[in-house]
Amino acid sequence: MDRVKRDILIAKADIDKRVQELADVISRDYEGKELVVIGILKGAFVFMADLIRSLRVPCMIDFVRLASYGTGTVSSGSIMITKDIETPIRGRDVLVVEDIVDTGLSLSFLVDRLKERDPQSLKVCVFLDKKERRKVPFEAEYVGFDIPDHFVVGYGLDFNEMYRFLPDVCVIKE
Numbered sequence: 001m002d003r004v005k006r007d008i009l010i011a012k013a014d015i016d017k018r019v020q021e022l023a024d025v026i027s028r029d030y031e032g033k034e035l036v037v038i039g040i041l042k043g044a045f046v047f048m049a050d051l052i053r054s055l056r057v058p059c060m061i062d063f064v065r066l067a068s069y070g071t072g073t074v075s076s077g078s079i080m081i082t083k084d085i086e087t088p089i090r091g092r093d094v095l096v097v098e099d100i101v102d103t104g105l106s107l108s109f110l111v112d113r114l115k116e117r118d119p120q121s122l123k124v125c126v127f128l129d130k131k132e133r134r135k136v137p138f139e140a141e142y143v144g145f146d147i148p149d150h151f152v153v154g155y156g157l158d159f160n161e162m163y164r165f166l167p168d169v170c171v172i173k174e
Contacts, residue, residue: 066109
């Protein structure tokens, strides 16, 4: 039985509306181009699936997985790629899709690594942005929602691999 208390922060209807708005802007920005969309596993897969279904430009997809935690729940500070993309991106337009950006460390690391592969362009789309948690300067070109510093689950985001299935974004209550 689920004993974790949670409050809805962003309802599914608002998520659906915002994903469509993002897809419309991205489709306009990449009109006449083919896009390579790279999702960051695991959290971004739900957002990315909804986003690409709403795009009006052709796209290829790929995934990358990063690890930044050693043992426990505190970041080790070093980030590594545990699953790399398979699609060549040299000379291509690339959109990285992430569920949430807080410190900016992981996304800064990934963007730097992908730029080494000489894409035509590289932009980032994040579902949630926790600006007050930044440790390094980082701004995504496309942002779904700015949120306060709460621990959130749902719509692909998890707590110990649970709650990804929730259709809303919820705040875990103590």
